[in-house]
Amino acid sequence: MRILIKYIIKQSLGSFFIGLGGFILFVSLELLYQLSDLIVRYKVGIDKLFILIYYNLPYFIVLGIPVGVLLSIFWTLSRMRSDNELIALQTHGVTLKSIVIPFIIFSMVLCFAAYSFNDFIVPIANRKASEAISKYVYKRPEVTFKENAFMEDGRGRYLYIKKIDPETGELQKLLLYDLSSGKTRVISAENASKESGKWIMHNGRIFETDSKGFLLFDMKFDSLELEFEQDINQYIRSSKSPREMTSSELKKKIASFNKLGVDTASLQVALQEKLSNSLAPFVIVLLGVPVSLFLNLKSRSWSVILTFALVVIYQGSGAWLSAMGKENLFNPVLAPWIPNILFTAFGIIIFALIDTRASYRLSEFLGRFFKISVIVFL
Structure with a gap:
């Protein structure tokens, strides 16, 4: 088995x-098209x-690893089948189901590499990419597009900004929580723009409650100056979007938002x-290997x-599904896992059917179906 593992992994590297x-070439061209x-x-x-x-390469690499794994599975197993290597292995007592073991070992190494990239390298690279777009494209080095920007001034006041427009520099969907006086004052505004060196909020509302939660006053405003201890411009330059954070940073941000009652779905x-x-x-290995063996692929x-x-x-x-999770249309914790759960x-199920009578009958039917589909399509 050790020799088989080394052989299959070695055969898989090239196609991987x-x-x-x-994939990296494709998404790079897609990025240029979007921009x-x-x-x-x-x-x-x-x-x-x-x-x-x-x-953007580190992020593209993480997305491209499953593509490389899937192609290496189909490519390697189809070649082994066309060269009768799978039949030779079965003759020597190696079952088809055991073919999955080398690919699982290969995938676990790639899982570790993907996590390391995703949690340490990708956030830094995404930050640099965001800065590059604002500097070279928008020509506004002080502002980049961000979501869920959050800051505090150390005196019990918290400012939450839903979005920051990179073209206009406008702050959108603001919430200012003031807990400094023992009371709770909340100021919300549709947007805020910089006018004469000051940030002015527009179309907003102010309400205040006492320590017991009873409403003291509630009023609306057309425009109001945003006063905050920290330099908002400096904060915009230094703040991070969810894609620019590590797992530990996201967990801390989620905990802070939960304390303030701010929606954390996107985080x-x-x-x-x-x-x-x-x-x-x-x-991908858990699905790709059974599918390849089940369909008896011989063509690259x-x-x-x-x-x-x-x-x-x-x-x-x-x-x-992730987009639905961000909008709370689906459980945000569960949404990113649905494809993994379904594919696994x-x-x-397919793996359990391998080397059974049902699998041979079904694979013959699917083979004919694919051939007819190709003829009809052409």
Whole structure:
């Protein structure tokens, strides 16, 4: 078994890096496409574009690892089947189900690498990427687009900013909690803009409660100066978005927000995504190996097609469910894990069917179905 493990891992490395490299190239071009309007509008040089791609590489690598794993599974097993190596292994007493072991070992190493990247390197790189976009694209080094910005002045006052617009520098959806006097004063505003060197809040409301929670007064305002001890501009430059935080920073931020009653859905999703994305290589192995063995893949072209289809389903559903979690349309803690749970369950079911009569009948039916589908499609 040790020889088999080394052999399969060695055979998988080449196709893994092909899949990873192809994915990185694709998403890099997609990034440039998304920024194309801004690139033309702000006349961004080609050297600056390479800087943007460079800072996004760690994040792309984490997303691309499952793609490389899936392609390596389909590519390696289809070659082994076409060369009759799987039949030779079965002749020597090696069951098809045991083929999953080398891939599991390979995936666990990649899970550790993905977690290390995701929690230590990616936050720093995302921070640099955000700064590069604001500096080279928007030409506003003091402002970048952020969500859920939060600060305190050390005197019992807390400022929460839902979003910061990178083009206008406008603060959107503000909440100011003032607990300094023993009472609770809350000021909310739709937005705030800088006027004559001061931050002015617009379309807001002020209410105050005593220590027992009884309402003392409640009023609305059209405009009001935002007074805060800390330099808001300096804070904007130094604050981090959820994508720029480590797991420990996210946990601290969630705890602080919970104390103030601020919605933490987007932070919860960001924290769970770090963990679920890190386990993606293992999940992909649990599904990819059984699917490849079950379908009796021999063609490398089918390997590429199935890799593309499963990656679109896996990452597309993950992005969609995470977006729902951020808006509290779905449990924010559970949302990022749904694709992993479904893919794992589906993979275990297929794995249990391998080497059974039902699997042979079903695989023959699916083989015919795929051939007919290709003919009809063409």
